[in-house]
Amino acid sequence: MRVVPIRYTDDVAAMTRFYRALGLEPGPVSRPGAWAELPAESGMLAVHQAPAEDVGRCELAFESTEPLEDVAARLREAGFAPGPVLDENFGHSLRVRDPDGVWVQINLNDRDLYT
Numbered sequence: 648m649r650v651v652p653i654r655y656t657d658d659v660a661a662m663t664r665f666y667r668a669l670g671l672e673p674g675p676v677s678r679p680g681a682w683a684e685l686p687a688e689s690g691m692l693a694v695h696q697a698p699a700e701d702v703g704r705c706e707l708a709f710e711s712t713e714p715l716e717d718v719a720a721r722l723r724e725a726g727f728a729p730g731p732v733l734d735e736n737f738g739h740s741l742r743v744r745d746p747d748g749v750w751v752q753i754n755l756n757d758r759d760l761y762t
Contacts, residue, residue: 650690651754653706655697659683662694677736708752715741715755 656662663683667673671692674684681696693708711718719729722743729743738757742750 648712648753649710651693651708651710652690653693653695653708653752655695655701655704655706657697657699657702659694659696666692666694706750706752708754711753711755713755715739715753718753719743 654662659680659682663673663676663685666685671685671687674686674691676683683694685692685694691710697704715732719732719741722729727743729741732739732741735754737754739755740752742752745751
């Protein structure tokens with residue numbers, strides 16, 4: 648799994664320019680420009696368009712290489728209650744609360760859906 652923090656913003660282009668200036672590489676961008684990926688040496692930063700109440704928020708996410716149903720089964724076996732695996736416009740995702748009650752997102756990306 649790769650660590651993928653998601654940074655929510657009202658200006659994806661400006662945020663992408665900022666993180667590129669820090670040294671992150673450009674990656675895939677959604678066709679409407681609502682999100683962008685910036686690969687890093689040991690993970691990736693995702694920048695997502697967000698409504699005003701979410702601007703500035705950062706969410707912890709992971710990119711999985713195994714079926715999310717397997718990840719969900721492991722979480723359940725460990726006593727955690729993951730949500731359902733959802734079909735998204737980038738692939739599939741599931742969410743689960745960590746022991747502090749904070750949501751964590753796990754994604755299985757389908758690169759054929761990207762630009």
